[in-house]
Amino acid sequence: MHESIHLDDGSRVAIVGGGPAGSFTAYFLREICDRVGIEVDVDIFEAKDFSKPGPAGCNHCGGIVSESLVQMLASEGIILPDAVVQRGIQAYVLHSGPATVKITPPVNEKRIAAIYRGAGPLAPGGPVRQGLDPHLLRLAERKGAQLINRKVHVIDRDSSGKILLQCGQDRFGPYDFLVGAGGLSEATKAQFEKCLGHPVRHKTTRALIYELYLGEQAVDHFLDHSMHVFLQTFKGLEFAAIIPKGEYATVCLVGDDPGKEMADTFLASQEVTRLLPPDLDIYKRVCACKPLLNLKTLDKPYADRVALVGDSGVTRLYKDGIGAAYRLAKSLAVTAVFQGVSAHDFDNFYWKKCRQIQKDNGYGEIIFNLGEGVIKRVSPLRYGILRTVKNEQQKPGRKRFMSMAMWDTFTGSAPYKDIIKRMLRPGVASRVVFQSLVSLFAPPPRGENNDSVRRAWQALQGRREDSHPR
Numbered sequence: 001m002h003e004s005i006h007l008d009d010g011s012r013v014a015i016v017g018g019g020p021a022g023s024f025t026a027y028f029l030r031e032i033c034d035r036v037g038i039e040v041d042v043d044i045f046e047a048k049d050f051s052k053p054g055p056a057g058c059n060h061c062g063g064i065v066s067e068s069l070v071q072m073l074a075s076e077g078i079i080l081p082d083a084v085v086q087r088g089i090q091a092y093v094l095h096s097g098p099a100t101v102k103i104t105p106p107v108n109e110k111r112i113a114a115i116y117r118g119a120g121p122l123a124p125g126g127p128v129r130q131g132l133d134p135h136l137l138r139l140a141e142r143k144g145a146q147l148i149n150r151k152v153h154v155i156d157r158d159s160s161g162k163i164l165l166q167c168g169q170d171r172f173g174p175y176d177f178l179v180g181a182g183g184l185s186e187a188t189k190a191q192f193e194k195c196l197g198h199p200v201r202h203k204t205t206r207a208l209i210y211e212l213y214l215g216e217q218a219v220d221h222f223l224d225h226s227m228h229v230f231l232q233t234f235k236g237l238e239f240a241a242i243i244p245k246g247e248y249a250t251v252c253l254v255g256d257d258p259g260k261e262m263a264d265t266f267l268a269s270q271e272v273t274r275l276l277p278p279d280l281d282i283y284k285r286v287c288a289c290k291p292l293l294n295l296k297t298l299d300k301p302y303a304d305r306v307a308l309v310g311d312s313g314v315t316r317l318y319k320d321g322i323g324a325a326y327r328l329a330k331s332l333a334v335t336a337v338f339q340g341v342s343a344h345d346f347d348n349f350y351w352k353k354c355r356q357i358q359k360d361n362g363y364g365e366i367i368f369n370l371g372e373g374v375i376k377r378v379s380p381l382r383y384g385i386l387r388t389v390k391n392e393q394q395k396p397g398r399k400r401f402m403s404m405a406m407w408d409t410f411t412g413s414a415p416y417k418d419i420i421k422r423m424l425r426p427g428v429a430s431r432v433v434f435q436s437l438v439s440l441f442a443p444p445p446r447g448e449n450n451d452s453v454r455r456a457w458q459a460l461q462g463r464r465e466d467s468h469p470r
């Protein structure tokens with residue numbers, strides 16, 4: 001017989017970590033408690049000052065908010081303000097060797113936002129931006145959660161099993177329920193594990209993020225409202241993307257311990273030099289960080305009165321980590337208020353939602369292993385897929401199955417299982433086979449002529465210099 005532990009009037013909840021997972025959990029806990037008429041205090045502990053530019057005030061990531069998340073937030077009445085959205089992304093451009101293919105969605109309601117997580121790049125004199133994380137924290141505060149801008153150093157339990165926190169010399173608690181939303185911080189994870197009474201192992205990989213300063217006009221001209229994805233084949237690099245944001249380009253590399261050497265090789269490659277302004281100094285990187293990416297969570301992330309969420313718990317493989325944080329934060333809040341906060345309650349409700357994401361990650365692994373092991377290595381197949389996408393893009397209508405499979409793979413907007421189903425539709429698979437055979441003889445598909453984009457830019461620069469005689 002399992003005893004449930006319930007949140008009642010006067011219960012106290014501590015959330016350690018004020019990234020998306022922590023803010024969304026606080027938001028939904030307060031929202032649901034208000035609706036059912038329970039008075040529960042929610043304290044969010046966050047170590048960072050999100051008004052500081054650069055890595056110190058940022059939860060490092062590519063900064064793409066998927067369209068499925070934009071839509072889910074809109075249905076909750078949460079609209080991302082213009083000041084938070086650094087650029088709306090309307091297309092994805094795939095680059096591979098000489099080939100370039102642009103994918104636009106067949107229906108216009110698909111909207112993706114490129115955001116900064118904190119105050120933006122560490123650029124002396126640069127503007128301080130409104131990041132997503134402080135925006136979500138403010139939404140949680142407006143719902144009645146209390147933000148405590150402190151780092152939690154120690155987490156313990158009292159004799160009745162309730163939670164005690166320590167920030168420096170100051171003690172907080174006891175709390176009836178602890179939400180662990182500290183991302184992949186090792187020190188914080190050790191405290192969560194002590195409180196859980198068992199380890200929560202994660203499989204992770206390193207990423208490298210750079211901000212390049214282009215200026216707003218050059219971003220408009222060269223990158224437009226597109227995210228650029230590179231199907232590179234050089235050793236160690238698994239994924240590379242360039243994302244336009246304001247007057248910067250965010251360069252995001254995932255691979256085998258990516259460092260300066262990998263970034264230099266990537267930025268000097270033909271695909272990238274063709275894309276970026278010819279006069280850009282690629283070595284002038286204004287901001288850089290090397291965050292960890294959660295690939296897999298190997299243990300159940302909960303015990304009585306404690307549950308981990310977001311990157312500390314379970315997340316989506318490679319894509320839409322913020323969207324996964326939203327979905328699981330909501331599920332955790334619903335479980336805590338309507339079922340209880342015992343391990344048994346989490347097992348029966350919250351864990352089912354975590355498992356859905358984990359199962360789908362299994363399909364994601366198939367897609368990414370196929371991409372890494374076969375598609376990237378076999379150029380006729382790679383060009384065959386790009387050619388299929390290009391042909392579909394020239395036709396009107398919704399039957400762009402391969403395009404949508406690629407779009408959803410890179411935007412993270414649909415479950416991986418659905419993407420596989422779309423790729424395996426008989427008509428689609430046979431078209432890819434046919435176009436791969438064509439690719440054995442025909443040159444790779446080329447997109448927009450980059451030379452003309454560069455010539456137009458040089459003409460624009462020339463005109464500007466003429467109108468500003470020194």
Ligand SMILES: Cc1cc2nc3c(=O)[nH]c(=O)nc-3n(C[C@H](O)[C@H](O)[C@H](O)COP(=O)(O)OP(=O)(O)OC[C@H]3O[C@@H](n4cnc5c(N)ncnc54)[C@H](O)[C@@H]3O)c2cc1C
Pocket residue numbers: 016017018019020021022045046047048059060061062063064065066150151152153181182183184185188207208209252291292293294309310311312315319320321322323325
């Ligand atoms: C290279 C890269 C690119 C990515 N790109 C995208 C993308 O484009 N779109 C997307 O949706 N996802 C992306 N992700 C994934 C996304 O960043 C994460 O899934 C998401 O940030 C998880 O949110 P979180 O709240 O769980 O953790 P985090 O965002 O890491 O937040 C954890 C918070 O806890 C705080 N904290 C930790 N320990 C303590 C403590 N002891 N006391 C107080 N506070 C503490 C930290 O300061 C931090 O604010 C990317 C990840 C990486 C690495």
